[in-house]
Amino acid sequence: MQFLAVGKSVIRKEAWEKVTGQAKYTADISSPELLYGVIVTSTCAHGNIKQIDIETARSMPGVRAVITGDYYPILTGSVIKDRPPLASGKVRYYGEPVAVVVADTEAEAAAAALQVKVSYEELPTVNSPAEAIKANAPLLHEFVDQYQKSIPEVYPQANSNVVHHVKIRKGDLNKGWEDAEVVVEGSFTLPMSDHIAMETRNAMAHILSDGKIIIRTSSQAPFPVRKMISEQFGRDLGDVIVHVPLVGGAFGGKASVELEYLAVLASQAVGGRKVIISISREQDIASFPVKIALEARIKLGARRDGTLTAGEYTYLVGTGAYAESGPRMANAMAMSCTGPYKLDNVWCDALCVYTNHTYATAFRGFGHGSMTFAVERMMDKLAAALKMDPVQIRRKNAVKPGDTTPTQVELTESNLGNLQACIDKAETLINWEQGQVQYVGENKILARGVACFWKTSSSPTDALASAVVTFNSDGSANLQVGAVEIGPSTKTTLAQILAEKLSLDISRIHVEMEVDTGHSPHHWKTVASMSTFMVGRAVEEAADDALKQLLSLAAIAMVCAPEDLMVENGRIAYKDNPQEYIEFADIAHGYKHANGSTVGSQVIGRGSFVMPHLSPMDQETGKGKPGPYQTPGAQAVEVELNTADYTYRILKAVTVLDAGRVINPKAAQGLVMGAMSMGLGLATREELVFNQKQELSNTSLRTYKVMHIGQQPEYIVDWVETPNKAGPYGARGLAEHGILGIHAALLNALSKAAGVELDQLPVYAETIWKKVEEGRS
Template identity: 35%
Template structure:
C-alpha cells in the first residue's frame, strides 16, 4: 500500500475521538453569553410574584423609575403581545393576574446589576390573592376555576393540537386501535394501576441568559443561550410581527439545556427593555432560584393504566390515561402530550389500545421539553405496570417482556409497521439481563443477604423513543474548502454538550476521506449566516444533520472533481483523491492539489476556471404524517431507538434504606460513530435518570408556593453518588441514518427509574408507584403490607397507590 493509498483509506467512524471543543472549555477560553459585555450594556432584573394565583390590583413603579442609573422600567400593561410555541397563551410580563408562583410582573434595565436589584425592590405590587388550582383532578372538575378563561380565543397549531375552550385542558390527544372493550371481555386477567411523577428542574450548569439590542428600523440582534436559534427567531418575529430578516439570533457556547432552552423564554423581555431604553443592549442572567420558578420545568404526570391479558400472558388490550400537569402555560407541554400519547404503550405490541393524553393547566410553574420529552415520565408507569401484569399472570418479568415486546412486523399504536431496520429491543434486554445475572444471585450477593437485614434486588426496564417533530422538519449543512485545502462546516444544530460538533466532524472526515485535523465544525450559531435547522431537540440531530453533512460533502467532491477533470483532461468518473490531491486512478502521477482547486484553478498562462468549492446538503424527515385527531392513526416517527436498563440494588428490610449497586444499560444505536461520546451520553442520562428516581421533584405548599427552589433543598446526584455503570452498544444499522446511526441523546435517561422500582420490588416485594423513591417510601410500604398476596395496603401521604388485579 502506497502512502497515497493509506491517505485515501483514512477512516474516522467508530473511533474514540476526544471532543474537539474540550480544550477550549477546559481552559476557560470558550465564550458563553454570560461572559459577554457589550458597549453600553444594561442589566435587567424582574419582580416576581409571591403568589400562585392573584389579581394584580396595582403596580407602583415611580420610585424605581427615579432611581439614578435606571434606564427602563416595564409592566405587562405596556406590552400588548402574546408568546407561545404551539399555543399562544403567555404574556411577556403578567397582566391583570399572575398564574404561578415566581411569574414576572415587572422588569427593570439599569446601568449595573446592583442598581437593577435596588429598583426591583422599590417596585410595589398590590395583589388580590385568589385560590390557586394546584391539583389536576380539581382542574378537570366542571366547577374548577379556569387558569385561562380566554383559552378559546388563543391561536394554536390546529393540525396537531386540540385545546378544549372553557376548561383547563390545553390539548387532548386520542389514540384508538382495535376494539378495546371486546378484548377486555376476552381477557383472563385485568390489571389496573396509577403511577405518578412530580415536576423536575433541568438544572443546566449555565442558567438561562440572553442579551438583546433593538436597533434602528426595528433591526434586532439577540445573543442567547438557546438550543434552537431559528425557533427563537421565528417565534420572536411572530410575537412582534417582524419579518425574519429583521432579527438575528446568535448562540455561542451553551452550558447545557436538556430541553429547557429549546423554546423562547427571556429574549422578548430583554428586547422590549432594550427598545424602551433607547436601543442599548440589555442582558438578563437568571439566578438558580429563577430557573426553578420563573423559567420552565418538566411537566408532572399521573398515568392510569388498565391492561387485559390472556391466560398465557399475551397482552390483549390496554387503556391508558395520561394527565399532564403543564402548569400555567402550554409551551412544549401540548406536544409532549401528543408524543407521549402515540408512544404510551412503551416498546410493546398492543393489538387493542385506547389512549387519552391530556395537557392540563394549573397554577404552577409551567412545563416544557425535558430530556426524553415525556418518555421518562410515562415509562415509569408502563415499566412498573408491566411487572405487575407479569406477576398477576404468574410469569417472570423477563419472559413476559419477551412475549410482548415489539419486533420487526409489529404494529405501533398509530398503525405503523416496524421494519427489519427498526432496531432490536430484545437484544438490549437480553444483554442487560445477562450482565446483572437476572433471576439469580452471585456468591457475593448471597453472602450479603446472609447478614440478615439486607436483600438484593434485580430489576430491568425497556424503553423506546422516536423524534417528536413536525412533518416538515428539515435541516441543512454547508461545507466550504479553504484555500489551503482544509474544510469548515456550518450547520444550524446547536452544541449543548451532546458532542455533535465532534460526531459531525467524524462524519465529514469519513465522507471526504480527510483527517480530522482538516475539519472545523463551527460551534457558534448565527441565523444570518448558518443554514436552517428546526431545533436541537428530539435526538434527531445526528441523523438529520449527519445526513445533510454527507450530502454537502458529496456535493463539494462532485464540484471539485468537475474542475479537476477539466484540468487533468479526463472524466470525473476516472478520478480519485487523497487528503491533499485529486488524481487520475489509472495514472496517479496526473494530479492536482486541493489547495489549487479550492478557490478556483488558475492555468500557468493565467486563465482560471471553477471557483470557491462549497458543498450544500439538505435533509428532510421522510414519510411522516399528522395523526388523525379522532383515531390517532398516522406515521409520526422518523425512526425508533430502543434500549433497556437493569439495576442491582441492596435494600434494608427493617429501615427501607437502599443503595444502587450497579446499573447496566444497552441501546440499539444502529452504528457507533464515537464510542467515547456514546458512553458519555449514556452516563449522563443514567445519572439524570437516577436523580429522577431518587431525589428530584418540586414540592409545593397548599397555597402553591414552591418550597425547594434551590440546590440545597432540591438535590441532584453528584459524582459521589454513582454506582458501578456498564454501557452496551447494540448495532443493527438504520437504513436512513448516517453510516447506519440512530440518535440516543435522550434515551439513556428513560426507564432508569422503573428499573430501580422493579429492583426494589424484587428485593422486598413492595410496589412503589410514585417518584422520587425515598427511603421512607420503602419503609412505609414495608410496614403497610398485609398478607402474603397483598402488595400494598394503606395509602400513606399519597406516595403509594394500590394496584387492582382482577382474575376472570
C-alpha cells in the same frame, strides 16, 4: 467496512476551550454599553393583579426603565398562544414574571426590583393534574378555546383546564379484554422537576436604529427565537439576528422562546440599548419552564402465557400555568403509549392540563421518560400477576418488524432496530441469572430490576436541517450548521460524518461553534436527539455536492472524466492508478494551469434534509407518522436495600440501546451515562415541592437536590447496531434515551426487594417505610 472517522472516539473540537476556561457562553462578555435587566416575579400562585407600583423603583439610582405587562401586551407559545411574557391582569403561578427593571448595573437593577410593589386579589388554586379536571375546578384560563393556535393540531376544551386532548384508538379494545385471561391495573404519579442546566438562562438584546433586532441567547432554538421575535415585533426574519454561542447544558429547557421576549422588551424600553438579563438559579427554577408532572392510569390485559391482548392508558399531563410544549408531550406519550410491546388493541387518552405551577416545556425524553416509568412498572405488575419472569414477559411481547406502533406506523428492521438483542445483552450485563432478589447479609437485600424503552421524535412534519461546507485554499474544509453545541458533541460528530464522506482527516475539518441566524444554514432546533440524524443527512448531501465539484475540477486538471477518479485521503486519484493524484489544496479554490489561468472557483457544498412522509396524528384515532424511526433499548439496575431502615444504594446501572451506528463511541457512552445519572436523580431525589399556597419551596440547589459525585453506581453502556437505513452511516438518535427507563428499572428492583408497590417518584427511604407500614396495617 473500514472507516476513517466514523466509529472513532474523536476528541471534541472545542475540548481545549472548555478545559482552559476560554470557552465563551452567552453571559461571558461584559461591556460598558450594557444595561442590566432584573425580573420581578409573582409572590402569588393565582391571583388578579390589583396594582403594581413602580414609582419608587423608577426613581432609584441607575434605573433606566421599569416595564410591566401593559408595556407591550402580547401572547406567546409554541403550540397555543396563552402566555404573556409579563403577567397581564392576573398571575397564574408563583414566580411568574411581573415586571422588568433595567438599570446601569445589576446591583442597581436588583435593588430597584425589590421596590416594585404588587398587590394581588388571591384566587383559588389548581394543585394537581387530577384537580385540574374536577368539575368545579378553578379555571386558569377563562377563554382557553379562544387563544390563537400556533399549530392546527391542538384541541383546547372550552370552560376547562384541558388545553389539549389526544387519543389513540387502535384495534378493538373489547375484543382485547375478551381475549384477556389476566387483567392488571395501576396508577402512577411523577412530580414536576427541573432541568438544572448548569448555565442558568440568560439573554441579551439590542435594537438598531433601522429596526434590526440583535439577540445573543443561551438557546437550543436560535431559528424559532428569530421566527417568534420577528412575528411578535413585526420584523422581517432577516432583520432579527440571533447569536447562540456554546450553551451550558439545556436538556430541553432552552428549546422554547422565553427570556428573549423580555430582553427585547427591555431593550425597546431604553431606546434599543443593549440589555442583558441573566437570571438567578432561584428564578431559573421558579419562573422559567420546568418538567411536566404526570398522573397515569394503565390497565393491561394478557393471556396466561403473557401475551398482551389489550391496553388502556390515561395520561394526565400537568403542564403548569401555560401550555408551551406540554400538548406536544401529551402527543408523544400517546404515540408511544404502549412502550415497545406488540399490542393490537390500544386505547389511550392523553390530556394536557393547566395547574397553578411553573409552566413546563420539553425535558430530556420529551414525555417518553414519564410515560415509560408507568408502562414499565405495569409490565412488572403483569409479570407478578402471571408469575412470570420480568425479563421473559418483556421478551415475549417485544415489538418486532411487521408490528405497528400505536399510531399505526408499520415497523421494519430499519425503522425499529432490535429490541430483543438489547434485552439479551442487558440481561447478561446485570447478571440476571443470579436471580432478581438475593439475601446478602443481615437486613441486606440485593435486587435487580429491568425496563425497556422506545422513542421516536415528535417533530413538525416540515422540520428541516441544512449544512454548508466551504473549502479553504489549503484543502481543509469549514463546516457550518444551524445546530447548537449544547454539550453532546454534536458538531464534532457532524465533522466526523463530513470527514468520512470527504475522506479527509478530522483535523482538517473546522467547525464553527457559534450559531448566527444571519449566516448559519437553517436548522429546526437542537432537540429530540435528532441533530446527528437530521443535520448528518444534510452534511452527507453537502459533502456529495462538494465532491462533485472537486471531481469535475480534478478531471480538468488530470485530463480525464470525473468517473475515472476517486477520492482518498484528501486527494483525488486515478481509480486505476492511485499513485497519480491531485491534492484538494490544488483545486479547492479552482485549478490554476501552469500558465496561471484559472478554472473553477471556491468549492462550496450545500445540503439540506427534511424528514419524508411525516404526518400529524389524527384527532380521533391518533393515526399518523410523528417521527422517522425508533431507538429501542433495555435497561437494568442492581440495588442493595437495607430492610432495617429502608435506605438503599444503587450499585449498577446498565443501558443497552440500538444506536444503529455509533459515530463517536466515547461521546455516545458519556451521553447515555449522563442520561442515566439524570434519571436516577429523578428516581431518588428530584422534585419541585409546592406548599399549600402553591408557592415553590425548593428553588435553590441546596434544597433541590441533584446527583453528586460519589452517589453514582457503576454505569455500563453497550450497543446493538441495526442500521437505520435513513440515517447517516445507519445512525439513530441516542442522546436522551439513557434516562427513559432507568427510574422504572430501579423501582422495579426496589419494589421487589421491599415487597411493596412503589409507583411514584422520587423514592426516599421514608417512602418505602411508609409503604411497608401501610401494608402491615
